[in-house]
Amino acid sequence: MSASASPNPKPPFWTIARRDAAAGYVFIAPQLIGIITFVLVPLGLVFWYSLHEWNVLAASFNFVGAANYQMLLADPNLPQVLVASAIFSAGLVILNMTLALLLAVLLDQKLKGMVVFRTLFFSPVVVSLVAWTIVWSFLLQNNGGINGMLAMIGVEGPNWLRTPTTAMISVVVVQVFKNVGLNMILFLAALQGVPKELYEAARVDGASGFKQFRRITLPMISPTILLTSIITIVGSLQVFAQIAVLTQGGPGMTTTVLVYYLYQQAFQFHFFGYGSTLSILLFVIVALLTFAQWQLRKRIVFYEN
Amino acid sequence: MKTDLSPRMKTALYGLMCVLLIPFVFPTWWMITSSVKPISDIFAFPPDLWPRRFDFSTYAQVFELQPFARQYWNSAYIAALVTGGTMVISSMAGYAFARIKFPFSNAIFMVVLLGLLIPSEVTIVPLFQIFLGWGMINTHWPLILVPIFGAPSVFATFVMRQFFIALPVELEEAARVDGLGRFKIFWTIALPLAKPALGAVAIFTFLHSWNLYLEPIVFLSSTQMFTLPQALTQFTDAYGGAMWNIQLAAATMTAIPVLLVFIVAQKQFVEGLAHTGLKG
Numbered sequence: 001m002s003a004s005a006s007p008n009p010k011p012p013f014w015t016i017a018r019r020d021a022a023a024g025y026v027f028i029a030p031q032l033i034g035i036i037t038f039v040l041v042p043l044g045l046v047f048w049y050s051l052h053e054w055n056v057l058a059a060s061f062n063f064v065g066a067a068n069y070q071m072l073l074a075d076p077n078l079p080q081v082l083v084a085s086a087i088f089s090a091g092l093v094i095l096n097m098t099l100a101l102l103l104a105v106l107l108d109q110k111l112k113g114m115v116v117f118r119t120l121f122f123s124p125v126v127v128s129l130v131a132w133t134i135v136w137s138f139l140l141q142n143n144g145g146i147n148g149m150l151a152m153i154g155v156e157g158p159n160w161l162r163t164p165t166t167a168m169i170s171v172v173v174v175q176v177f178k179n180v181g182l183n184m185i186l187f188l189a190a191l192q193g194v195p196k197e198l199y200e201a202a203r204v205d206g207a208s209g210f211k212q213f214r215r216i217t218l219p220m221i222s223p224t225i226l227l228t229s230i231i232t233i234v235g236s237l238q239v240f241a242q243i244a245v246l247t248q249g250g251p252g253m254t255t256t257v258l259v260y261y262l263y264q265q266a267f268q269f270h271f272f273g274y275g276s277t278l279s280i281l282l283f284v285i286v287a288l289l290t291f292a293q294w295q296l297r298k299r300i301v302f303y304e305n
Numbered sequence: 306m307k308t309d310l311s312p313r314m315k316t317a318l319y320g321l322m323c324v325l326l327i328p329f330v331f332p333t334w335w336m337i338t339s340s341v342k343p344i345s346d347i348f349a350f351p352p353d354l355w356p357r358r359f360d361f362s363t364y365a366q367v368f369e370l371q372p373f374a375r376q377y378w379n380s381a382y383i384a385a386l387v388t389g390g391t392m393v394i395s396s397m398a399g400y401a402f403a404r405i406k407f408p409f410s411n412a413i414f415m416v417v418l419l420g421l422l423i424p425s426e427v428t429i430v431p432l433f434q435i436f437l438g439w440g441m442i443n444t445h446w447p448l449i450l451v452p453i454f455g456a457p458s459v460f461a462t463f464v465m466r467q468f469f470i471a472l473p474v475e476l477e478e479a480a481r482v483d484g485l486g487r488f489k490i491f492w493t494i495a496l497p498l499a500k501p502a503l504g505a506v507a508i509f510t511f512l513h514s515w516n517l518y519l520e521p522i523v524f525l526s527s528t529q530m531f532t533l534p535q536a537l538t539q540f541t542d543a544y545g546g547a548m549w550n551i552q553l554a555a556a557t558m559t560a561i562p563v564l565l566v567f568i569v570a571q572k573q574f575v576e577g578l579a580h581t582g583l584k585g
Binding site: 017019020021022023024025027028030031032033034035037038039040041042043045046049103106109110111115117118119120121122123124125126127128129130131132134135136137138139141143144145148149151152173177181182185186188189234237238240241244245259262263266267272275276279280282283286287290 | 310315318319321322325326328329330332333335336339348350351352394395397398400401402405406407408410413416417419420421422423424426427428429430431432433434435450451453454455456458459462486487488491512515516518519522523533534535537538547549552553556557559560563564566567568571572574575578579
């Protein structure tokens with residue numbers, strides 16, 4: 001490429017290192033431009049919007065500084081929304097992780113037909129989310145399948161989706177059964193990666209099955225537990241379709257989680273400014289939780305490679 | 306780890322697992338059987354585990370009440386484009402972050418990882434404004450562009466990077482000595498070895514796109530443009546009550562093809578997801 005006429009040719013500009021660096025930038029360019037366009041710029045915009053009183057229907061867009069944040073603090077609905085989110089997320093994460101670990105331990109036993117069980121436990125993961133939710137909505141109707149079966153054994157079931165406590169339990173449980181298979185197979189892979197010699201040594205020392213589980217299994221799979229718990233918590237904060245299909249946030253506001261409230265404010269009541277303020281709140285919560293879990297890593301996780 | 310289970314213990318384990326299976330398997334069974342019950346039997350007491358009368362007209366009504374074939378196509382082609390696009394973008398970016406030395410690569414990787422912290426629910430209001438400005442409301446562009454280029458693909462890039470880091474570098478070194486360019490090495494050597502990781506990326510990208518619900522109801526307004534999750538909730542009578550058997554027929558048609566693909570390829574599905582990337 002460089003002029004070849006000169007008697008003392010300079011080293012070519014396109015050295016292997018430079019060519020490599022250029023290739024690197026080309027390889028990451030689509031992702032980086034995408035992140036800037038569809039994540040970082042929108043994040044900046046959502047903060048900018050949150051400083052405005054903006055009603056789309058009234059076509060008003062006025063800078064109001066921190067007024068939306070003052071409104072947020074004074075919002076009489078917010079405590080209820082945050083409590084609903086916290087109950088949903090805590091319930092989901094605890095149930096999901098416990099059940100996933102239990103199923104993984106069961107599937108880890110050397111028994112015939114485990115592949116069939118694994119396939120069936122995993123199957124709801126591949127069923128369309130809204131289809132899955134609709135079936136459960138059908139099952140949980142007051143005169144639906146679950147209450148019908150309860151009635152056959154002489155139990156009068158509650159109106160699951162119209163009673164505050166059972167509505168929350170329902171949305172949590174429906175979501176747990178939908179996705180627990182994912183964590184289950186991650187745990188199963190982790191369990192199968194624990195060196196067998198550790199158990200043999202423990203058995204020689206006379207450690208019981210439970211003690212082996214607590215002292216060997218749990219510490220050895222702790223990196224997987226941490227990673228799946230982060231993914232599960234962040235995922236639980238994004239729940240929307242299940243709420244929209246099962247309860248529409250009700251009864252009252254008992255199952256109105258933050259994303260559902262945000263959707264209502266922005267896209268049903270057309271308060272884009274306040275909706276943006278709620279988005280910032282959601283972002284801060286996700287960021288804080290993720291940060292806290294990475295900090296916990298050092299204390300809880302036994303080893304890392 | 307335990308080979309010495311007694312027969313009684315085995316029976317107990319099988320029994321426990323069969324009971325635990327009920328909430329995982331029964332809903333799908335109930336969905337399929339209820340979708341062919343006439344509306345009068347749908348809330349029959351006692352509940353019928355097998356329909357006492359069959360009414361297959363529900364399946365025809367799905368297509369009469371909505372442009373369901375069109376909606377099916379919408380969901381399918383969007384999911385296919387998003388899956389293909391994400392595989393290209395994330396394998397290239399993941400490879401570069403894992404293998405190629407270039408200035409600021411770590412800093413840029415950190416910026417990209419921010420996408421994991423910012424779920425698209427956080428940015429849905431400005432995304433709506435951006436696509437409004439581009440004249441793309443009530444088109445499928447937001448459902449294609451945001452997943453491929455935005456936050457959802459970051460996880461895919463992360464998985465690909467972890468995979469390429471764990472891949473031995475010697476094969477590529479030999480090719481470099483032979484003077485092969487980066488793109489050639491990526492395309493002919495690294496990428497074919499990355500099939501398990503690509504498979505995992507394809508599976509969760511497809512499922513993510515197939516399940517999208519908030520984005521379609523924000524961006525799409527005409528039934529012709531709807532995707533399946535959105536369409537499924539539209540089977541209501543004049544009073545807004547759900548037409549259960551028709552809704553369940555539509556849900557069955559949505560769920561069964563993916564379920565069948567999964568059952569045929571379950572080994573690749575489960576092992577691909579379990580053994581890829583997520584370990585780091």
